[in-house]
Amino acid sequence: MKFLRRCLVLLVLVAAALVGGAVWWLQAPLALAADSVEVSIEPGTSPRKVANLWSQAGVQSNAFLLYEWFRWSGQANKIRAGSYQIGRGTTPRALLAKMVRGDEVLATVRLIDGWTFRQFRAELARAPHLKQATAGMSEAQLMTAIGAPGQRAEGRFYPDTYAYSKGASDLIVLKRAHRTMQRQLEAAWAERASDTPIKSMDEALVLASIVEKETGAAAERGLVAGVFVNRLRIGMPLQTDPTVIYGLGESFDGNLRRRDLVTDGPYNSYMRAGLPPTPIAMPGKAALLAAVRPERTKALYFVARGNGTSQFSDNLADHNRAVNQYQR
Template identity: 70%
Template sequence: MASRSPGLRPALAPLAVMALLAASMAGAAWWWLERPLPLAATHAELSIEPGTAPRQVAQAWVDAGVQTSPELLYAWFRASGQARRIRAGSYEIAAGTTPRRLLEKMVQGDETLERVRVIEGWTLRQLRAALAAAPYLRPATADLSEAQLMEALGAAGQAAEGRFFPDTYVYSRGVSDLTVLRRAHAAMQRRLAEAWAQRAEATPLKSPDQALILASIVEKETGAPDDRGRVAGVFSNRLRIGMPLQTDPTVIYGLGAAFDGNLRRRDLLTDGPYNTYTRAGLPPTPIALPGMASLLAAVKPEATRALYFVARGDGSSAFSETLAEHNRAVNQYQRARH
């Protein structure tokens, strides 16, 4: 029986070893990709700026508390073929996140998002205070005057009050408050245009800006949603005949920080641009942020002959066509409570 040549064994051994090593490495790689990444805390957060290189992203995750090798993370990003598809944004991972899932989140743009709610009837001051308190929102406009703010939004010369649509805005962590304000401003421009396109033929309003001003007054004067159309109808009737609007919210807005919660008779008698008791017509700017319902009420008011209304005390209003009827309603709903 012929003997096996001793020279063959050394020639085959390196190939076998390489195959075993490759299989071992593949198995180790698969094991690592499916194992949860150890974290320094319960969560790890990272904000990736546009243009950040994949190697920098890997290192940033380690700096953020992912306890693994940045070289290993970067090698996985490259080996996956998706390293250049990582999206900028704000991300958060919790215990149990694997390297495979981490990359999926960044490629899919599965960001951690925050929300800020802007309420109907807020003033610009209240809106800016809410943005200042919103989590993970960078305060880029904190030191800007109202005029500078509108210039930054590309609306130089436009009054800032009332120009932002009340809604819930979702944003990525780390973006600036200007980003949210830009979206809210654009939303109001769209909604105002939508409302103005539906205006009644007989409206006394001459422009979308006037509609926005009246809508802001309706927003502040209305406690019951069903009253919006009729409240707008009363104000439209007054504008049509040149009768002063005589609405307390405009006077309160004009007083600004001087208003202590108690509107006095002298306040109603002191003339100023927002005093609709001493001046006929609309005030120079909106006085609050109106919602869509108030915008539509302003341009399509309810047909009514009423010229007066008074709060009943339950959020709704009593409407009157004559001053005598109105005085009786005031006696019934207002003076009886004092």
């Protein structure tokens, strides 16, 4: 009987020691092979594999102990996929909490107002830690991959700064930019002027892209839009260089020549009245709003002053004088 009692006491002491050791381990900083350790967890990765990834990345703790902690905590199945980074001083408890919260380390890519889709793709290709899932895709294949089959890509992605998990696919960024542009376009269209000659959201997007490319000073964006809307109302060609340049594509060498202006094509707004068939760039929110609610003006012309602003004119005679003053 005494022997059994002693065994029981011994077992209690061992259990208490184990519990105490476990509590101490959970609250003690993990030993790291470097000042910071980073791991990317793919969707569907098992908790055991997660523990192994941390151990392989430089957490100098037994992967089995990490896994047992994840499992014993009851939160193993709540670990989220993503990219995580820890530094010295991180405890096993804090490590698990970070992954359960989804407290990722993110990279960013900035897509600029007025860029073309080709420029968008080039910037995504340069973005750090972004998987290039669309590298070999045509435009049509890419649009199908993001859930917009048959839609032209130009103008359909909203320019903004996008954060993403390291190791994420460029498709994730493109899908987000595409959804954001659709929301921004719908919001702008809901605020359109009642007398606008623009007949659809697609036309609004095309006009907004032209306004984006033609505006030098942000304060004049509404006036620029007003000039183009006035021209559309009377059937006058838009006569805007950026559409011609867009139509030239990669053959444009930075010098727009007279022969380019008199060579007919779908994007030559000197030869054809109305809007071109697609947007020519990715417009921002201000350009979208200007296209549907332009500033009321009688102006039909404008010319750059050379300081980022423009001179607006109601008639051709005044415009020619402005051209002589500021351009010639």
